[in-house]
Amino acid sequence: MSASAAWRRLEPKLAAIALRLGQLESEPDRRNSFMPYTPERESPYVDLHGERLLMMSGYSYLGLSGDERVVAAAQSAVDTYGTGAHGVRALAGSTPLHEELEAEVAKFLDRETALVFGSGYAANVGTVAALVGPGDTVFIDKYDHASIVDGCQLSGATVTRFRHNDADHLDRRLSDAAPGGVRLVIVDSVYSMDGDIAPLPELREVCDRHEALLMVDEAHAIGVIGATGRGIEEHFDFKVKVDIKVGTLSKGIPSTGGWVACTPELALFLKYNARPFLFSAALPPAQAGAALESLRILDREPERVTHIQRESARLRKIVTDAGMRTLDSETAVIPLVAGSDELAYDYATACRKAGVVGLPVVSPAVPNTLARLRIAVTARHSAEDIDVAADAFLTAARQCGLIPG
Numbered sequence: 309m310s311a312s313a314a315w316r317r318l319e320p321k322l323a324a325i326a327l328r329l330g331q332l333e334s335e336p337d338r339r340n341s342f343m344p345y346t347p348e349r350e351s352p353y354v355d356l357h358g359e360r361l362l363m364m365s366g367y368s369y370l371g372l373s374g375d376e377r378v379v380a381a382a383q384s385a386v387d388t389y390g391t392g393a394h395g396v397r398a399l400a401g402s403t404p405l406h407e408e409l410e411a412e413v414a415k416f417l418d419r420e421t422a423l424v425f426g427s428g429y430a431a432n433v434g435t436v437a438a439l440v441g442p443g444d445t446v447f448i449d450k451y452d453h454a455s456i457v458d459g460c461q462l463s464g465a466t467v468t469r470f471r472h473n474d475a476d477h478l479d480r481r482l483s484d485a486a487p488g489g490v491r492l493v494i495v496d497s498v499y500s501m502d503g504d505i506a507p508l509p510e511l512r513e514v515c516d517r518h519e520a521l522l523m524v525d526e527a528h529a530i531g532v533i534g535a536t537g538r539g540i541e542e543h544f545d546f547k548v549k550v551d552i553k554v555g556t557l558s559k560g561i562p563s564t565g566g567w568v569a570c571t572p573e574l575a576l577f578l579k580y581n582a583r584p585f586l587f588s589a590a591l592p593p594a595q596a597g598a599a600l601e602s603l604r605i606l607d608r609e610p611e612r613v614t615h616i617q618r619e620s621a622r623l624r625k626i627v628t629d630a631g632m633r634t635l636d637s638e639t640a641v642i643p644l645v646a647g648s649d650e651l652a653y654d655y656a657t658a659c660r661k662a663g664v665v666g667l668p669v670v671s672p673a674v675p676n677t678l679a680r681l682r683i684a685v686t687a688r689h690s691a692e693d694i695d696v697a698a699d700a701f702l703t704a705a706r707q708c709g710l711i712p713g
């Protein structure tokens with residue numbers, strides 16, 4: 309078979325994505341994905357092709373990206389260790405900095421041990437696929453992150469989904485499950501597209517009754533929920549504990565990398581069984597240094613967390629009072645529901661014309677009647693920034709017919 313015939317077999321897939329993007333981003337003004345934003349170091353503003361815009365859809369919850377202490381820590385790590393890790397952790401890739409970072413993650417989360425992966429995605433995929441396999445059952449919330457879903461698929465375990473944040477449905481799923489094998493329940497503590505929080509006490513009770521382990525992805529919770537940003541256990545006043553915590557160093561913590569916080573026995577098991585840990589290069593020193601310093605700052609400056617919680621509650625109230633739908637959001641993530649994918653694109657464009665970036669999230673990432681702008685409030689946003697953003701969101705919503713004019 310000639311090369312062109314081989315490529316022709318791929319053509320329908322390439323054509324499908326081109327068609328879909330053509331529908332959503334046909335005019336330059338409607339383009340909202342993969343935009344080359346240049347952030348300002350000391351503010352939540354970005355530059356886009358010479359235009360200064362207020363970024364309201366970033367993930368740097370703690371506002372520490374560009375913080376001079378974090379930048380200095382990254383530079384110092386490069387000075388000491390160079391730019392690359394040059395190996396997997398089991399071979400040449402481990403440095404004292406990686407061990408220091410793991411100790412800091414464990415301390416911050418009140419666990420004995422933590423293991424740092426190359427990304428949050430790798431931490432989820434590697435942990436899930438190591439913990440369960442054929443003969444085991446994993447129970448996942450319908451809205452769990454893609455990295456959890458991918459880990460499940462890789463594991464070969466039986467995968468059962470339960471309705472979003474519905475502990476009764478999980479209870480029924482566990483009652484119906486095969487009796488043998490490991491039972492692992494996995495939820496996000498904060499859902500990245502909805503901004504709601506998992507009902508931890510109810511989930512814990514169901515897991516205990518059915519001899520199931522409870523794993524929680526804290527990607528959007530660390531630095532965001534709990535009085536000092538320690539995530540879902542702190543949010544519920546430390547009354548219940550999860551068995552395995554997983555998270556990222558790429559959101560509130562402005563670096564890259566992921567972590568698992570757990571018992572020393574489980575960490576040892578994962579070191580030799582989590583394939584993305586064993587077979588992928590260690591975190592680069594600059595990223596480890598930045599993450600370590602950011603965790604220490606978060607520990608010393610809980611007022612950043614208070615600020616996020618106060619300003620996100622205020623923004624949510626302003627927009628819902630004006631008639632916008634924000635679903636069950638109760639965190640820094642605030643979905644501004646537009647409806648159809650096309651409306652979400654138009655709404656994003658109208659917001660940008662009003663000087664504010666609110667990025668659209670469309671199907672299949674969310675149901676196609678609930679396309680939205682995914683807004684995130686950070687510690688970098690001053691009260692005045694939030695007022696500016698609220699004004700733009702409401703003006704644009706009126707223009708798009710989402711709320712009365």
Ligand SMILES: Cc1ncc(COP(=O)(O)O)c(C=O)c1O
Pocket residue numbers: 427428429430432453455496500525527528556557558564565566
């Ligand atoms: C809930 C959740 N888990 C895991 C990840 C993956 O984290 P990372 O970007 O560090 O790979 C993300 C990233 O979007 C996420 O939202």
